[in-house]
Amino acid sequence: MLSSRNRILTLVFLFLVASALLVHFYFWTGSGTPQETVPATEESKQQDPCRQRLGRLKDLNVKFPIKCARRDINIMPLGAKRPSVTNIDEPLFPKLQIVDPGKDPILEHCMPPMSLEVSPLPNKETVDASNILFGMSTLLSRLEDSIPFLERWLAHTHAHLFVIVINSEGDRELDTKKMAEIQSQMRDLGIMTSLTEPLDKNDDMARRYFSLVKLLYSKRDKLTRWIGIVDDDTFFPSMPSLLTMLSHYDTTQPQYVGGISEEWWSVVLYGLMAFGGAGLFLSLPMAAIIDSNYQTCRDQSGSSAGDMRIVECIQWHSNVKLTPVPSLHQMDMGGDLSGVYESGWRPLSLHHWKADWWDDKRRDNWFPLNVMHLVADICGECFLQRWRFGGDTVLSNGFSIATYPNGITNDELRKPEHTWLGPRPVPDTFNPGYVHSIGEMREPLKMGDEKRQYMFLDAEMVEGRVRQFYLNGGAGEELDTLFELVWSAGK
Known part of the structure; x- marks a missing residue:
């Protein structure tokens, strides 16, 4: 017969065994919460959002x-x-x-x-934009600011970027050491980049922009199908979507593809042209026409805008018209752009992320x-x-x-909220400002109450x-x- 001491030890042992079996049962069957029965491990803390x-x-x-x-x-x-x-x-x-x-x-x-x-989800490993040569004209300091943004959409896409740079409009002596450092930095990030000085050191901003067509056409190879000209604050959220859009056009023919301005005032002033910040795309046959008439167009144009010089050259020497792509966004709108970014659009490009456009001093406002x-x-x-x-x-x-607070319906969300400034008035027009690009809008809501x-x-x-x-x-x-x-x- 067991002694009282042994009986107590036996009961304690059986109790511990039963407790262990119960914990084991709860843990493996999910009949309870593990954290209630065993101490939480670091792994369980990470899996449980409450912890x-x-x-x-x-x-x-x-x-x-x-x-x-x-x-x-x-x-x-x-x-x-x-x-x-x-x-x-x-x-x-x-x-x-x-x-x-x-x-x-x-x-x-x-x-x-x-x-x-x-x-x-697109397979980023298979993105191949080697059929596009991108070009940009900017200041060396502005290019340096844009590197993190360029890395997001351009790195590891096999697209080559050529950049015409100067120090400033008042300083045409290039810092070649700085140029080499920035080029090396961008290539290390997976951006196939070549920095170059202007074709003519006396060129102003508009002529440098126009000269990108000649520069890029001279750099074409057997894979090149498109020349794309962008600003240093152009952003493409999806390279696969951009490639899909361009694939719809016959690149054996002259093609002029881009986005017009969202603001009617700008369209009336500049016409139906591809605005450079939204992204301007030329097929190689189109670029060849401009290249063969480059000097004539350069001498004949007096426009102060580079993208305007391109459309002038196309109009003077071909019958090609712009193919507008609404999802390429110039973003010619000031003030609160919430109504655009909250519109549910699927943009192919976004421009002016350097808010206040050319005002580098207000970087806190950049998107x-x-x-x-x-x-x-x-x-x-x-x-x-x-x-x-x-x-x-x-x-x-x-x-x-x-x-x-009062709820919002799908019908209301269908119409962008007009939060931004403008539009600038255009006399004798039936377009109130943004109908051609945005369509019907709703009035801005009162913050706090609505x-x-x-x-x-x-x-x-x-x-x-x-x-x-x-x-x-x-x-x-x-x-x-x-x-x-x-x-x-x-x-």
Whole structure:
């Protein structure tokens, strides 16, 4: 017979065995939550959104304490075309919590990851734009500023970029050492770049721009089908989409392809021409016509705009007319461009990300498209794609999250919100300013009462996921609010 001491030890042993079996059962069957039965490991903390720490917030330029919420998103690439807006019944974010900078906060409120549908992801490894020679004319300092943006859309595409550079309009003596450093830097980033001095050192800006056609035509090879001329603040969100657009045209024939201005005033002033900032594309036969008449066109034109000199030469020496592509955006609009970026459009190009155009002193107003566009590494063609959550919240991916206290309908979202300045008046015209390019618009909403914007603040790639941050500055004594979205490739 067992002694009392042995009986107690036996009971303790059996209790421990039973407890271990129970934990094992709960863990492997999913009948319970592992965190309730065993200590949370670092791996389980990463898998459970409720245990995500928010230490990254300390690296952001935000004021504490701050209200915040977070949501994980898994993307689902489907064969359907991208809609203007996709409706989701559930809310985007859980309950807000206040974060104190003196602590290492853990999310107290969370929701399961959300799955969102996107267009099929392009295979970036197979992108081949070797049939395009791109050209640009700019200042050496402006080119250096543009490198991170050029890297986003041009690196590793096999397209070659030729850049005519000068120091400034008042200083034509080139810093060849600096030129070599920048060229080497761009090539190290995967941008096939060649920097060169002007064909004629006495050329002004318009003549340098026009001379790009001659320069690029002389650099053609057996793969070249297109010459593309851009500004240093032109941005192409999707090289595969650009290539698809160009593939629709017969490059054995003269082709003149580009985007006109969104503003009727500019169209009336300059005519139906391809505006250079939107991207101007010439097939090789078209470039050959300009090249063979280069000196005549150079001497005959008195235009102060390089893209205007190109269209003049085409008109003087051919019957070719512009083929306008509406999704190539010149962005001749000032002020608050929210209505454009929140429109649900799928732009082939965006211009004037250097806000205030040629004013380099106001860099705080530049659109950080290179960072805004980072989410495309996860979801491909989803940059600026729109989702409406619960009828009152709209995500314009990479630009903003907007909430509407009175709700917002699909019919309202169909019409861009006219938030920007203008238009400049054109006497004796039936076009009120943007009808030809944008169509019907809706009046701007009153901030606070009718709309609240959480603007894109920052993004980063972490362990194969993209973390986005959107910020709304609180009015008066109200705390700022920060939303975080974490994008992952769906399984």
